[in-house]
Amino acid sequence: MLEQKSCGMNEKSFYNTVQCQTFSADGNYLLAGNIYGDVSVYELSKVLGPYHGDDCDPRGPNYQFTAYKQQQVHSIIATDKFLITGTVGEISGWDWKVVTSNKVSKIKVSWTIHIPTVKDSYVKPDVNYMLISHEDNILHAGCGDNKIYTFSLEDGKLLRTLEGHEDFIHALSILGNQLASASEDGSVRLWDMRKKENTNVVKPFLADKVNRPKLGKWIGTVDFTEDWLLCGGGPKLALWHMRTMEVATIFDLPDQGIHLGSIHEERIIAGGAMPNVHHLTYQGEVLAEVPTSSNTIYSIVHQESPQKLLSMAGSSNNIDICTNFSYREMVLKFA
Incomplete structure (x- = not known):
């Protein structure tokens, strides 16, 4: 701890956790949200350029603003017009032109979507995970009330609510008209978005080969292709056949819980505890x-163009950057 503070790290930065990241629609910016409600914005052309700082002072963001006072930024995603953030009970849209300007410190929210709550309830659900279906400009939100909400980004209207999970939702993945959700209840559910119904349920904790009772049954991440389903959490990260829902590969990792797993081309990228x-x-x-x-x-994002980049963040004030995916090339600081 003394070494950290000798590098000028204040208490807020020392205890910082970066929970979510996204790239801008054009791929020129990296954005990250933290537990203090702040959003940091990095212009990649400048981040990847020459830097003459030292290890005690990594390069910081080009811009930063507070999205929520005394609330966390649980999830973040971007369109070509808006940066979209999720917190307790609401989703907010921020004008992209202001987000990437020197006026960002005075930014005001452009629009807000409130997550439906039970009448007379004071409890508002966290917006844990968001993804966008770009073909129809629809936003899917996995929330702390065990539900998945689908909103139109044209007018903010609620289009549908998917119910079936028995505990809060950690992650979502989408492919065509099929949606996958991972939950604290220990299940992965597959949904047909055309029929608006649950088509399959996988419970990895029931498989002895992947179950880890000491770590719990929760599923922290999910991704899938036409042939494969990837998921893990308390149970080990594993690859399942989509047709048979049988385990094909169990990944032997030194983790105490999996928070991230994605299928990228011919490789699996995984992170967690x-x-x-x-x-x-x-x-x-x-x-x-x-x-x-x-x-x-807690967050891994990657893109192929205009710059090939993989960014990793979690229980630190630092964000780690790879440009060839196989080794860490640089470290950024959140604040």
Whole structure:
């Protein structure tokens, strides 16, 4: 702790946790939200340029603003017009032109969507995860009241509510007209968005090969293709056949819980309660172990263009950047 403070780290930064990240629609900006309600904005052309600082003073954001006072930024995503953030009980849209300008410190929210609550209830659900279906400009939000809400980004209207989970939702993934959701209740549910119904349920904790009772049954992440379903949490990260829903590969990782797992081309990228982000083959072979600044990783985002970039963040004030996915090239600071 003394070493951290000798580098000028204040108490707020020392206890900071970065919960979510996204790239701008054009790929030129990286944005991150933290537990204090702040959003940091990095212009990638400047971030990736020459820097003459030292290890005690990593490069910081180009812009920063407070999205929520005394609330956390639980989730974040971007369209070409708006930066969209999620917190307790609401989703907010911020004008993209202001977000990336020197006027961002005075920014005001452009629009707000309130998550439906039970009448007379004082409890508002967290917006834990958001994703956008760009084909029809629809926003899906997985929330702390066990429900998935689908909103039109044209007018903010609630289009549908998907119910079935018995505990709060950690993550979502979408492919065409099919949506997958991962929940604290220990299940992954698959939904047909055309029929608006649940088509399949997978409960990894019931499989002895992946179950880890000491870590719980919760599922923290989900991703899928036409052939494969990837999920993990308390149970081990595993790859399942979409047609048979049988386990194909169990990934042997030194984690105490999986928060992130994604299928990227021919590799699996995974992170969680462990200091390294792992890159693996479908068969479980390790392609790379990338060290990070965090003991627990809560957010991994990547893009291929205009700059190939992978960004990792979690229980630290630092954000770790890779440009070839296999090793950490630089470290940014949130604030």
